[in-house]
Amino acid sequence: xxxxxxxxxxxxxxxxxxxxxxxxxxxxxxxxxxxxxxxxxxxxxxxxxxxxxxxxxxxxxxxxxxxxxxxxxxxxxxxxxxxxxxxxxxxxxxxxxxxxxxxxxxxxxxxxxxxxxxxxxxxxxxxxxxxxxxxxxxxxxxxxxxxxxxxxxxxxxxxxxxxxxxxxxxxxxxxxxxxxxxxxxxxxxxxxxxxxxxxxxxxxxxxxxxxxxxxxxxxxxxxxxxxxxxxxxxxxxxxxxxxxxxxxxxxxxxxxxxxxxxxxxxxxxxxxxxxxxxxxxxxxxxxxxxxxxxxxxxxxxxxxxxxxxxxxxxxxxxxxxxxxxxxxxxxxxxxxxxxxxxxxxxxxxxxxxxxxxxxxxxxxxxxxxxxxxxxxxxxxxxxxxxxxxxxxxxxxxxxxxxxxxxxxxxx
Ligand code: NAP
Numbered sequence: 394x395x396x397x398x399x400x401x402x403x404x405x406x407x408x409x410x411x412x413x414x415x416x417x418x419x420x421x422x423x424x425x426x427x428x429x430x431x432x433x434x435x436x437x438x439x440x441x442x443x444x445x446x447x448x449x450x451x452x453x454x455x456x457x458x459x460x461x462x463x464x465x466x467x468x469x470x471x472x473x474x475x476x477x478x479x480x481x482x483x484x485x486x487x488x489x490x491x492x493x494x495x496x497x498x499x500x501x502x503x504x505x506x507x508x509x510x511x512x513x514x515x516x517x518x519x520x521x522x523x524x525x526x527x528x529x530x531x532x533x534x535x536x537x538x539x540x541x542x543x544x545x546x547x548x549x550x551x552x553x554x555x556x557x558x559x560x561x562x563x564x565x566x567x568x569x570x571x572x573x574x575x576x577x578x579x580x581x582x583x584x585x586x587x588x589x590x591x592x593x594x595x596x597x598x599x600x601x602x603x604x605x606x607x608x609x610x611x612x613x614x615x616x617x618x619x620x621x622x623x624x625x626x627x628x629x630x631x632x633x634x635x636x637x638x639x640x641x642x643x644x645x646x647x648x649x650x651x652x653x654x655x656x657x658x659x660x661x662x663x664x665x666x667x668x669x670x671x672x673x674x675x676x677x678x679x680x681x682x683x684x685x686x687x688x689x690x691x692x693x694x695x696x697x698x699x700x701x702x703x704x705x706x707x708x709x710x711x712x713x714x715x716x717x718x719x720x721x722x723x724x725x726x727x728x729x730x731x732x733x734x735x736x737x738x739x740x741x742x743x744x745x746x747x748x749x750x751x752x753x754x755x756x757x758x759x760x761x762x763x764x765x766x767x768x769x770x771x772x773x774x775x776x777x778x779x780x781x782x783x784x785x786x787x788x789x790x791x792x793x794x795x796x797x798x799x800x801x802x803x804x
Contacts, residue, residue: 394441394489397516398434401427401477408477408508415502416473417646417682418600419637430481436764437785441489444782445789456796461789463491464567465543468536470557472549473499473648474603474704479548479571480509482762484523486785488513494523495542497533499549501649534560544568544788548605551773569777569787571605571769573702574730576760577723578608579745581716582616584735584757590624593708596733596759598632598686601644602706603652605774606731606760609703611710612719618712622690625710626671629686632706634677644706646682653682656705659698663689663709666696673707700726716741720748729772731760752778 401408409423418426448459469483476498484494498506506525513523526536530553536542537560547557548571561568578596580589596608613621637645647653653676660674673687687707692699699709713719723732733755734745742756752770753760762768762780769778777787 394434394438394485394516397485397512397518398431398438400512400515401431401434401481405431408505411504411508412476412502413637413645415505416476416648417637419642419645421640422600426475426478430477433478433481433485433764433780437485437489440782441486441785444785445490447794452795454795454797456794458794460792460794461490461786462792464788464790466493466495466541467788468495468497468533468542468545470497470530470533470545470547470549470553471499473502474600474605476502476505477509478762480506482764482768482779482784483546483548484509484513485764486780487788488518488522490785490789492788493521495536496523496525497528497530497536498525500529503527533557537561537564537566540564542566546777546779546787547571554775567788569769569779570775571777571779572730572773572775573728574605574607574770574774575609575700575702575726575728576606576731576733576751577610577612577726577749578759579612579719579723579732579734579736580617580621581614581719581734581736581738581741583737583741584617585737586617586620586624588757589735590621591628592759593621593625594628594632597708598629598644598706601647603648603704605702606762608733608759609709610700610723610726611708612713612722613710614716614719615712615714618710622671622688622710625708626688629688629706629708630672632686634683634686634706644686647684647705648682650682652704653684656684656703656707659701659703660687660689660707663692663696663698666693666698668692668709671710694722694725700728702728716744720745724748724750727773728770730770730774731755733758733760 405427408427412423445461510525544567546569554570632643634644668689671688673685677683732749732751767778767783
């Protein structure tokens with residue numbers, strides 16, 4: 394696994410180019426993604442032994458402990474938006490735990506899928522330990538029906554997650570699901586406003602706005618709302634949209650024509666339900682899947698679009714009168730992946746930590762994944778956790794061992 398990390402580091406520009414070619418993220422972000430994959434490989438190479446060491450438990454037996462064993466071949470159905478990271482954050486812990494990885498990657502990133510298989514082969518993993526299956530989603534069921542496949546993980550949409558989980562459920566096979574999000578980004582009066590604004594813009598537009606943990610709904614306290622709105626709109630308008638291979642590009646093309654169509658539909662629905670466009674609001678008038686960085690206000694909180702997942706550089710701003718209203722609005726979605734809240738008031742921080750229904754809460758920061766911290770959601774954002782010790786223990790048999798002294802035969 395350390396060697397896989399070295400390969401990723403050495404060839405990060407080559408892998409970055411593959412990602413940019415296949416799904417359009419800016420090259421500098423794609424190179425950082427390859428570096429992050431190297432990090433997760435190093436992290437599990439260094440910590441797996443510790444995470445999976447026997448855990449002794451004192452009981453009435455002479456000796457009892459918890460022992461971790463691999464489950465077997467695990468199917469990973471993965472999305473295109475972070476074509477390397479999504480795969481490595483599954484594969485690094487799953488392989489370190491002794492499992493086999495079978496990758497069914499998104500159909501629009503086949504070169505990334507093959508490159509990842511080659512990384513593990515070149516790193517010296519046994520043949521077949523990690524295999525890329527170049528199949529469409531229609532073939533997933535037959536793989537899950539195969540008794541040799543013991544579990545599955547899916548990162549993607551709710552529809553795909555529900556389908557994979559129900560097929561796996563018929564065969565009593567474990568699943569982990571990492572699905573969509575409509576993350577709130579809350580700003581209270583005591584926050585550092587300049588930092589909150591610039592982080593908010595990054596949190597919305599990272600990966601061309603196509604991230605499950607991108608902040609999608611900006612919920613701002615009335616006292617600072619106008620200043621936030623001005624700063625946010627100015628910075629969204631200043632973003633440069635264009636060729637993802639140019640170093641000064643902030644936002645590249647969206648991954649497919651279908652995504653631009655879906656995004657445009659969502660914006661039109663929002664406008665039809667009363668939303669006002671402060672900037673952007675349409676496709677860019679040039680060839681390619683480009684969409685203008687867009688800011689919407691007056692979105693009706695009861696309209697479905699207000700809490701659907703929006704995959705692209707489109708932000709919705711909401712004004713609230715107090716913290717209770719902020720929390721209520723933040724939780725008014727079927728998703729529960731991440732949440733960010735900006736405040737320097739300790740009581741408010743604690744209230745957000747306790748009350749936001751999400752798999753993580755970031756105070757005065759933007760939601761991000763980190764190999765050392767667990768990652769995953771609640772509600773329709775899925776279940777199970779990736780990364781940290783929790784991720785490596787998803788695909789293991791947690792075996793209880795209890796050894797008692799057999800009574801000696803007495804004559
Ligand atoms: P998607 O359409 O669900 O595709 C994801 C993967 O599932 C692809 O490999 C796809 O294969 C496959 N798939 C689609 N329908 C399937 C079905 N019925 N049965 C089995 N497999 C199926 O999602 P996407 O549009 O590529 O990705 C974006 C979604 O992923 C967003 O909702 C985003 O929030 C979510 N996401 C979540 C996380 C997280 O960690 N929670 C991270 C990143 C992305 P084909 O390409 O062949 O159709």
